Amino acid sequence: xxxxxxxxxxxxxxxxxxxxxxxxxxxxxxxxxxxxxxxxxxxxxxxxxxxxxxxxxxxxxxxxxxxxxxxxxxxxxxxxxxxxxxxxxxxxxxxxxxxxxxxxxxxxxxxxxxxxxxxxxxxxxxxxxxxxxxxxxxxxxxxxxxxxxxxxxxxxxxxxxxxxxxxxxxxxxxxxxxxxxxxxxxxxxxxxxxxxxxxxxxxxxxxxxxxxxxxxxxxxxxxxxxxxxxxxxxxxxxxxxxxxxxxxxxxxxxxxxxxxxxxxxxxxxxxxxxxxxxxxxxxxxxxxxxxxxxxxxxxxxxxxxxxxxxxxxxxx
Numbered sequence: 417x418x419x420x421x422x423x424x425x426x427x428x429x430x431x432x433x434x435x436x437x438x439x440x441x442x443x444x445x446x447x448x449x450x451x452x453x454x455x456x457x458x459x460x461x462x463x464x465x466x467x468x469x470x471x472x473x474x475x476x477x478x479x480x481x482x483x484x485x486x487x488x489x490x491x492x493x494x495x496x497x498x499x500x501x502x503x504x505x506x507x508x509x510x511x512x513x514x515x516x517x518x519x520x521x522x523x524x525x526x527x528x529x530x531x532x533x534x535x536x537x538x539x540x541x542x543x544x545x546x547x548x549x550x551x552x553x554x555x556x557x558x559x560x561x562x563x564x565x566x567x568x569x570x571x572x573x574x575x576x577x578x579x580x581x582x583x584x585x586x587x588x589x590x591x592x593x594x595x596x597x598x599x600x601x602x603x604x605x606x607x608x609x610x611x612x613x614x615x616x617x618x619x620x621x622x623x624x625x626x627x628x629x630x631x632x633x634x635x636x637x638x639x640x641x642x643x644x645x646x647x648x649x650x651x652x653x654x655x656x657x658x659x660x661x662x663x664x665x666x667x668x669x670x671x672x673x674x675x676x677x678x679x680x681x682x683x684x685x686x687x688x689x690x691x692x693x694x695x696x697x698x699x700x701x702x703x704x705x706x707x708x709x710x711x712x713x714x715x716x717x718x719x720x721x722x723x724x725x726x727x728x729x730x731x732x
Contacts, residue, residue: 427452428460435464435481438532440489461490468492505535505543513550516607520556522564527551559638563609566637567602569645570611574599579616579648583641592641598650600632601663609637612663631674631714634667663714673715682707684728693721708732 465481583592597613683706697711
């Protein structure tokens, strides 16, 4: 009797697991698979349906077990309220593709999973077709590295507040250097993911343009090699807690340095583009289409951006 109950439980759980993974259950095939009658499979299906109904009453998210005549089998019809709509998933996929932040393999894997898991089955072909050309012509960044594994390791170190070590060669560097860092946050900007952290065991007189700079250092994650998460913890007092959102407003160009205030005149066609690019920017004055703008930013990346605007910008 015990073996029968155990066999029935395993059978029901097997059917349930496959249903929740989007599989279609055919009674005849299941009866053959488990060497039981179709009536036994029908009872399993009814038990699963009752369980799903009870779960829906508890958590408010319905998963209906229906018979689909088109595929001649039972399947889960998920509530579309908990699924991403066509336009939402299309927007997310387009942003991912435009970021170019991942290797082609990582990108394709993420897009497939997003579509399979988040788009109602009846809409999946439409979304897939809308992305097909851009996916085919997707161009990896020149470093061609996988990023996701590194990000998970760094994310766990940030959460656990573990000191990390890694080899690093900057954009202008010729040799790798071993760095010891207290990791604070992962950020993304203009194709690349970055680690923000406090550097340890460094001669600031030699390494920094301003030895008194107490702000975090920024590292491109794809340039980090031989990452080692040590057993050493670091602590950050609550009053000094790193605020990614506030830092993001002032670090638009991922170049470290002191917090500074810049003021310039802008005479271009779209001042809103400047305000969007610099979240801390505010208009001080406007005179016949020429705007006086002030913003708080970290580092000297702003100087490069201002020069790129040509005659539209004049620094005050």
